[in-house]
Amino acid sequence: MRKVTIFGSTGSIGENTVDLIARAPADYDVVALTGGRNVARLAQQAISLKADLAVTAYDDCYEDLKAALSGTGVEVASGTAAIAEAADRRADLFMSAIVGAAGLVPGVRALKHGTTLALANKESLVTAGPHLMGEAARNGATILPVDSEHSAVFQALVGEDISAVERVIITASGGAFRDWPLEDLASATIEQASSHPNWDMGQRITIDSASMFNKAMELIETKEFFGFSPSQIETIVHPESLIHALVGFNDGALMAHIGPHDMRHAIGYALNWPNRSHLPVERLDLAKISSLNFIAADEARYPALRIAKDVMDTGGLSGAAFNAAKEAALDAFIAGEVGFLDMASLVEDVLSRLHGEFGLGCDTVTLDKVLETDHVARQYTRELVQQTAAR
Numbered sequence: 001m002r003k004v005t006i007f008g009s010t011g012s013i014g015e016n017t018v019d020l021i022a023r024a025p026a027d028y029d030v031v032a033l034t035g036g037r038n039v040a041r042l043a044q045q046a047i048s049l050k051a052d053l054a055v056t057a058y059d060d061c062y063e064d065l066k067a068a069l070s071g072t073g074v075e076v077a078s079g080t081a082a083i084a085e086a087a088d089r090r091a092d093l094f095m096s097a098i099v100g101a102a103g104l105v106p107g108v109r110a111l112k113h114g115t116t117l118a119l120a121n122k123e124s125l126v127t128a129g130p131h132l133m134g135e136a137a138r139n140g141a142t143i144l145p146v147d148s149e150h151s152a153v154f155q156a157l158v159g160e161d162i163s164a165v166e167r168v169i170i171t172a173s174g175g176a177f178r179d180w181p182l183e184d185l186a187s188a189t190i191e192q193a194s195s196h197p198n199w200d201m202g203q204r205i206t207i208d209s210a211s212m213f214n215k216a217m218e219l220i221e222t223k224e225f226f227g228f229s230p231s232q233i234e235t236i237v238h239p240e241s242l243i244h245a246l247v248g249f250n251d252g253a254l255m256a257h258i259g260p261h262d263m264r265h266a267i268g269y270a271l272n273w274p275n276r277s278h279l280p281v282e283r284l285d286l287a288k289i290s291s292l293n294f295i296a297a298d299e300a301r302y303p304a305l306r307i308a309k310d311v312m313d314t315g316g317l318s319g320a321a322f323n324a325a326k327e328a329a330l331d332a333f334i335a336g337e338v339g340f341l342d343m344a345s346l347v348e349d350v351l352s353r354l355h356g357e358f359g360l361g362c363d364t365v366t367l368d369k370v371l372e373t374d375h376v377a378r379q380y381t382r383e384l385v386q387q388t389a390a391r
């Protein structure tokens with residue numbers, strides 16, 4: 001039996017992880033589950049998976065969670081510190097599936113125990129890639145990618161010499177607005193941005209897919225996790241989203257990973273790694289699919305891709321600033337304070353202000369510096385949002 005903890009078990013990735021674990025109860029011993037305000041679902045999961053501990057991120061949800069779990073023997077806790085403390089309970093694998101920068105600290109804490117971190121929380125690598133990878137190396141811990149593109153690259157690299165890689169191509173669906181006239185993007189609504197053509201995901205990542213901020217994050221994630229140089233990392237729009245990524249080698253071969261739109265594929269690969277095991281995902285019927293399409297990614301439509309290149313070139317703390325500004329800009333878009341295209345302008349303005357004031361490309365990326373940069377970037381974004389909203 002493998003001991004498993006899931007950070008963010010009530011989210012989209014969390015639920016898919018719970019689904020796979022629930023199908024093989026004899027293989028897993030669930031240590032802790034963490035969630036947010038959906039305490040009813042968190043309690044249900046904790047009962048059905050026989051978890052030792054359930055933690056809600058919010059102190060004002062503690063009483064409800066406690067009531068829902070009374071008499072079950074499941075321990076209950078609340079708050080950000082309690083989530084991080086759950087990382088100190090021994091587990092063989094931690095699933096990092098909290099959304100946003102809040103996922104960073106629990107994951108880093110788990111790495112200190114030399115364990116395996118299955119990483120869906122891309123913000124961890126974007127904000128603190130050098131620190132995260134350094135912590136894993138220092139503690140003999142393993143990080144397994146769960147983002148579908150990175151799982152695809154990871155799988156294409158099995159048995160290969162990484163120095164023979166010439167390039168990596170990350171595919172993008174193009175999001176909800178791929179075929180919209182450019183002039184209509186400024187007036188795109190939250191509802192329109194919240195529907196994805198292919199994948200069923202949490203609201204934040206779905207909007208990030210429409211703006212391509214999600215892909216921008218994934219390019220940075222690719223650089224940080226695999227250590228490729230920015231010039232080796234490409235994006236292509238692939239409307240069917242069936243090829244998740246391709247790896248190009250120095251002999252011209254391109255290895256593509258093709259699979260259904262089902263995150264249980266990448267999650268299951270991480271749960272079973274280094275083996276493979278049966279997964280309940282659709283088997284593709286290639287004759288029915290019949291064709292796959294590719295379109296060059298247009299930086300005029302997707303300014304986030306251009307910003308990602310700058311962030312990769314600068315390195316250091318620019319990823320932390322980029323992510324925090326992006327999260328705060330997304331909050332403002334969801335709150336109806338700014339328009340869809342304002343998000344990219346806000347992020348660019350915050351990055352240039354921070355460059356001017358601190359210079360972001362420092363060599364040592366510590367957790368404290370990341371958290372400080374995150375804080376300042378959010379504050380600057382809020383100031384700019386207020387100015388934008390006042391115009």
Ligand code: NAD
Binds near residue numbers: 202
């Ligand atoms: P989601 O919004 O569906 O779920 C997020 C989870 O995190 C929930 O359990 C929620 O309660 C918890 N949470 C939210 N804010 C929190 C906070 N401040 N502190 C503690 N817990 C908090 O998100 P998701 O779509 O499952 O995405 C999770 C992560 O996986 C993100 O980093 C996302 O980019 C990444 N990812 C998601 C998908 C996908 O298909 N959904 C694919 C690839 C990568």
Ligand code: MG
Binds near residue numbers: 147218
């Ligand atoms: Mg992805």
